[in-house]
Amino acid sequence: MAKEDYESVIGLEVHAELSTKTKIFCSCPTEFGGKPNTHCCPVCMAMPGALPVLNEKVVEYAVKAGLATNCEIETDSKNDRKNYFYPDLPKSYQISQYDRPLCKKGYVEIDTEEGKKTIGITRIHIEEDAGKLNHDDYGRGSLVDLNRAGVPLIEIVSEPDMRTVEDADKYLKKLKSILEYIEVSDCKMQEGSLRADVNVSIRKKGQKEYGTRTEMKNMNSFRSISRAIEYEIQRQIEVVENGGKIYQETLRWDEVSGKTFSMRDKEEAQDYRYFPDPDLALIKCSKEYVENIKKNLPELPESRKERYLTEFGLSEKDARILTSSKYLSDFFEKGVKISKNPKAVCNWLLSDVSRILNEKEMEPDEIPFKAEDLAELIALIEKGTISSKIAKDVLEKMFEKEGTPNEIIEKNGWIQISDEGAIKEVVEKILDANEQSIIDYKNGKDRALGYLVGQAMKETKGKANPQMLNEMFKDALNKR
Numbered sequence: 001m002a003k004e005d006y007e008s009v010i011g012l013e014v015h016a017e018l019s020t021k022t023k024i025f026c027s028c029p030t031e032f033g034g035k036p037n038t039h040c041c042p043v044c045m046a047m048p049g050a051l052p053v054l055n056e057k058v059v060e061y062a063v064k065a066g067l068a069t070n071c072e073i074e075t076d077s078k079n080d081r082k083n084y085f086y087p088d089l090p091k092s093y094q095i096s097q098y099d100r101p102l103c104k105k106g107y108v109e110i111d112t113e114e115g116k117k118t119i120g121i122t123r124i125h126i127e128e129d130a131g132k133l134n135h136d137d138y139g140r141g142s143l144v145d146l147n148r149a150g151v152p153l154i155e156i157v158s159e160p161d162m163r164t165v166e167d168a169d170k171y172l173k174k175l176k177s178i179l180e181y182i183e184v185s186d187c188k189m190q191e192g193s194l195r196a197d198v199n200v201s202i203r204k205k206g207q208k209e210y211g212t213r214t215e216m217k218n219m220n221s222f223r224s225i226s227r228a229i230e231y232e233i234q235r236q237i238e239v240v241e242n243g244g245k246i247y248q249e250t251l252r253w254d255e256v257s258g259k260t261f262s263m264r265d266k267e268e269a270q271d272y273r274y275f276p277d278p279d280l281a282l283i284k285c286s287k288e289y290v291e292n293i294k295k296n297l298p299e300l301p302e303s304r305k306e307r308y309l310t311e312f313g314l315s316e317k318d319a320r321i322l323t324s325s326k327y328l329s330d331f332f333e334k335g336v337k338i339s340k341n342p343k344a345v346c347n348w349l350l351s352d353v354s355r356i357l358n359e360k361e362m363e364p365d366e367i368p369f370k371a372e373d374l375a376e377l378i379a380l381i382e383k384g385t386i387s388s389k390i391a392k393d394v395l396e397k398m399f400e401k402e403g404t405p406n407e408i409i410e411k412n413g414w415i416q417i418s419d420e421g422a423i424k425e426v427v428e429k430i431l432d433a434n435e436q437s438i439i440d441y442k443n444g445k446d447r448a449l450g451y452l453v454g455q456a457m458k459e460t461k462g463k464a465n466p467q468m469l470n471e472m473f474k475d476a477l478n479k480r
């Protein structure tokens with residue numbers, strides 16, 4: 001059989017660190033970094049006799065995430081102990097939720113080339129993060145840092161509803177943007193605030209049953225997730241094509257070789273000996289409590305996108321890209337408030353600003369200037385103070401933090417020449433030096449005009465007002 005005869009099936013378990021001020025069962029700070037073992041107390045270090053107290057904010061944030069992803073909220077949910085041994089887990093169990101998660105049966109929508117697609121969310125539960133092992137570079141041992149132990153997490157488990165690498169990428173991006181909009185997680189993937197376990201299987205097209213899945217744990221970049229899924233699909237097809245069998249196992253993705261390696265057999269729920277945590281009470285979420293959170297939910301990416309179509313007349317595609325990042329769309333709205341020119345703000349953000357961000361491998365929230373500055377730049381073009389060509393250079397300098405657009409223009413002497421006398425002078429000078437172009441123009445070759453304007457632009461280092469140049473060249477040519 002050929003590659004095209006197979007279909008891939010993907011399901012993601014996404015872990016997001018919640019941005020509550022304190023940990024889930026104690027009052028230690030959740031702040032990233034810090035000297036090892038300075039954000040700890042007897043509870044999160046698992047001293048005998050220390051008792052956990054559930055942080056109410058964690059429940060609120062998780063309920064927010066559940067509502068934003070169309071989940072049902074459980075009125076009586078509970079905390080369970082998931083037992084396993086690992087040096088970064090001092091209690092030798094993780095407090096998580098087993099059979100009664102806080103949220104279940106939700107979904108999110110993604111835009112694909114074949115239209116909208118719904119990805120089911122099986123459940124969202126709350127749990128505590130583990131500590132971190134710092135491995136000694138010389139192989140002398142590992143040091144345990146418990147600053148992260150007890151930082152609250154939500155785990156968002158999807159249905160195996162994704163069929164392609166693009167589906168998985170879009171789903172994850174959508175989820176990230178929703179969590180950013182409702183401000184429950186900073187979703188910094190490079191700091192591990194958002195990471196995913198990726199489950200992949202293949203089956204023959206038309207086959208009903210799912211194939212056996214493999215799982216890659218703790219992945220924290222969009223690029224490696226896409227690469228890993230791509231590789232794993234190919235690997236599984238090859239195994240099956242060669243008469244082999246897929247085993248349910250946990251794999252490790254190796255970024256350098258671009259391959260997956262077998263780590264261990266998949267553990268089963270029974271291996272964890274789940275049982276209700278006797279130190280913690282049931283989590284009661286009344287209808288009122290949930291309603292109240294629902295009422296105060298901020299605008300979500302989907303409805304913001306719809307609003308951009310009607311309020312600002314943007315295209316579906318532009319609106320989608322802008323709203324995919326809360327930071328970018330907040331920036332856009334601030335810019336529009338000042339410049340009153342939504343199309344221009346949108347164009348600048350999605351073309352030149354995005355291009356530079358890409359080149360510099362920066363995220364929108366790292367744009368080093370304010371929305372006010374972009375609005376100022378647009379106003380300068382509208383007023384004819386600078387050409388849009390020069391504006392691009394100004395933007396580059398704004399990224400270099402060289403000041404506001406006005407300051408940059410002044411410093412570099414970039415103000416557009418709109419003075420008739422000065423332009424006339426340039427026009428005459430260029431005409432004198434280009435006899436042939438004059439003849440060409442007279443012979444009906446319109447291209448000659450463009451060439452002359454180009455020469456004048458070069459002469460003035462792009463500062464001449466292009467419309468004036470055009471008109472004055474025509475005038476002068478007709479007089480010659």
Ligand code: ADP
Nearest residue numbers: 009010011012158159160199200201210211213
């Ligand atoms: P575990 O924690 O043991 O991995 P879960 O039920 O919590 O089990 O998560 C299973 C994840 O694997 C879900 O995201 C689900 O969508 C996905 N999944 C289940 N079966 C398949 C399959 N055959 N192919 C791909 N993904 C699958």
Ligand code: ZN
Nearest residue numbers: 026028041044
């Ligand atoms: Zn603590």
Ligand code: MG
Nearest residue numbers: 013197199215
């Ligand atoms: Mg799993």
